[in-house]
Amino acid sequence: MKKLIIIPAYNEEANIVKTVESIERDAVGFDYIVINDCSTDRTKEICEEHGFHYVDLPINLGIGGAVQTGYKYAWENGYDMAVQVDGDGQHDPEFLELMAEYLEIHQVDMVIGSRFIEKQGFQSSGMRRVGIRFFSGLIRLMTGKTITDPTSGLRMAGRNVIELFSKDYPRDYPEPESVVAILRKGLKVAEVPVIMREREGGVSSISMKKSVYYMVKVTLAILIERIRR
Structure with missing residues (x-):
């Protein structure tokens, strides 16, 4: 099984070395690709200096475009599984083999790493947890499926979802919307418990001012996705 780790990175000079080195150490059997989303800091230079595998986007596409670039890379290079691991170091690569085994054994199409099943590790801020519960309820209303961590970026996709996301992927804040899209297509989504870490450096793309817009x-x-499907 060919397995790829997609690392979307925008201005992650403070975290990218730790992130890639932890993947190389703890995710044996996985390839990786850093998607540098036209960072304005030294992310690209650091990737070059350390010999990391990376794609350099000529313009900033946002998180959705960066992740879709990774799925396109995975599809065109024949990967059987692809998993998003954020460049800020919050996702622990020690859980990736567990997720891969679950996806293969249970024959599901996507496995989401949820911090809320066993409630260990960093649980996000109070305001974001309110939003997460709201989206969890909305997804359950739209699809009948309970997803405890719908904003989790730690998600592993099988070959059919890789193909789907390589062709069509939401532009920004894509996690809840894309989960609804694949559930509406009748594909199988499961969650496994993981432990996430708090960001050590850099700045989150979702500020307090952007929360309402988000x-x-x-x-x-999600409502439009429900109508058009």
Whole structure:
């Protein structure tokens, strides 16, 4: 089984070395590709200096475009599984083999790493947890499926989802919307418990000012996804 780790990175000079080195140490059997989303800091230079595998985007596409680039790379290079691991170091690569085994053994199409099943490790801020519960309820209403951590970026996809996401992927804040899209297609999504870490450096792409926009935009996108399918 060919397995690829997609690392979307925008201005992650403070974290990218630790992230890649932890993958090389703890995710044996996985390839990886850093998607440098036209960073304005030294992310690209650091990748070059350390000999990391990376794709350099000429313009900033945002998280959705960066992740879709990774799925395109995975599809075109024949990978059987692809997993998103954020460049900020919050996702622990020690859980990737467990996720891969679960996906293969249980024959599901996507496995999401959830921090809320066993409630260990970093649980996100109080405001974001409110938003996460809201999206979990909305997804259950739209699809009948309970997803405890719908905003988790730690998600492993099988070959059919790789193909789907390589062709069509939400632009920004894509996790809840894309989960609804594949559930509406009748594909199987499961969750496994993971432990996430708090960001050690850099700045989150979702600021306090963007939180309201995030809630409204994703809610509308999910409702539109429900209608058009």
